[in-house]
Amino acid sequence: MRRFLLFLVLPALIVLGVLGGQEFRLFERGWFNLKAWWQPAEQGIGLDRYRVAVEALPVQGLDDDLSALTYDPDRKTLFTVTNARAELIELSLDGRILRRVPLTGFGDPEAVEYVGPNSYVITDEREQRLIRVRLEDDTAFLDAGDAEQLTLGIGRNGNKGFEGLAYDSAGKRLFVAKERDPMLIYEVRGFPHDNPGQPYAVHVLQDRKRDARLFVRDLSSLQFDERTGHLLALSDESRLVVELDVEGKPLSTLSLRKGYQGLKATVPQAEGIAMDEAGTLYLVSEPNLFYVFKRALD
Incomplete structure (x- = not known):
């Protein structure tokens, strides 16, 4: 039965790829969905089994410009940044x-x-700067001039620069x-x-094979x-979160479109997206919306 359906679906995918074009990556996404249905990944997070637990909750006190998200396992809280009025903001789960810390000299954060106790890296998107800051309980403001910085300056393209960060604490790797x-x-x-x-x-380092496998239009x-x-990897334009294994192969996806994952x-x-020790996913969306996704019980 599945083989028969495969012959029916393949021509449709080819047509979809031609009509959608490479820009929308529709063929690659459709082909991944077909393979995932045909042979589900056994090892992985299983994003397709997540369901929304908190949907589109406005963050009170913020009207606009919410960007990025990270989980602090020491404080058991979340951190985000705003760039028009540059601030580092601590959120409860x-x-x-919970806290707002003004940022000075960070350009376009x-x-x-989170990269360690009281330690965070903030990006300056336009200048492609990575700025490491330390945040104590009594820190009133953060000045980039006092922080460790690294400017990469690779393929600059206006405001299409450094949009997301992730840190591997065991491997001491910062993904940008x-x-x-x-x-x-x-x-x-x-x-x-x-x-x-x-x-x-x-x-x-770059992994061009992994990056070529990403069937999304952008990275947020x-x-x-x-x-x-x-x-x-979170994509705003594709309304999708993609799980990549250690070799960069896509394993599962979480759709951010109406009707999927329980979304209304x-x-x-x-x-921005973050994950805690239990595997709960937290997500923020401009202008000031907060989401929580939890994996459904098997």
Whole structure:
């Protein structure tokens, strides 16, 4: 029966690829969906089994410009940034503002990532700067001039720069997503620099095979899952979260469109994603919406 359906679906996918064009990556996405249906991945997070638990909750006190998200396992809270009025904002796990810290000299802050106790990396999208800051309980403001910085300056393209971050604490790797034109994921080793006794050495790597497999139109955020070693890639334009295994192969997806994952409405502009130790997913969308997704019990 499945083989018969395969012969029926394949011509439709070919037509879809021609009509949609490479820009929309419709053929690649359709082909992945078909393969996932035909032979579901056994090892992975299983994003398709997640369901929305909190949908489109407005973050009170913010009217616009919410961008990025990271989970702090020490504080058991979330952090995000805004760029028009540059701030680092701490959120509770139910989407309430706990703290606001003004940012000075950060240019166009677009992403934030927890990299260790009281330690975070913030991106300056336009200048392609990575800025490592330390946040204590009594920190009143953060000045980029006092922070460790790394400027990559690779393929600059206006505001289509560094849009997402993810950190592998075991491998000491910082993943940096370039939004589009071209859409890339860089792997940065040696930043932040945590060992003063060792020389400062930064290596920037690319995995072109992995990036070519990404059947999305842009990248808005990244999340590294320490349990599996898999990377989650969030795309606003494709309304999708994609799980990539250690070799960069897509394994599962979570749709952000109405009718999928229990959503009553499409997520309007997904900007940031984070995951806690239990595997719960948190997502923010401009202008100020907060979402929680939890895996359904098997």
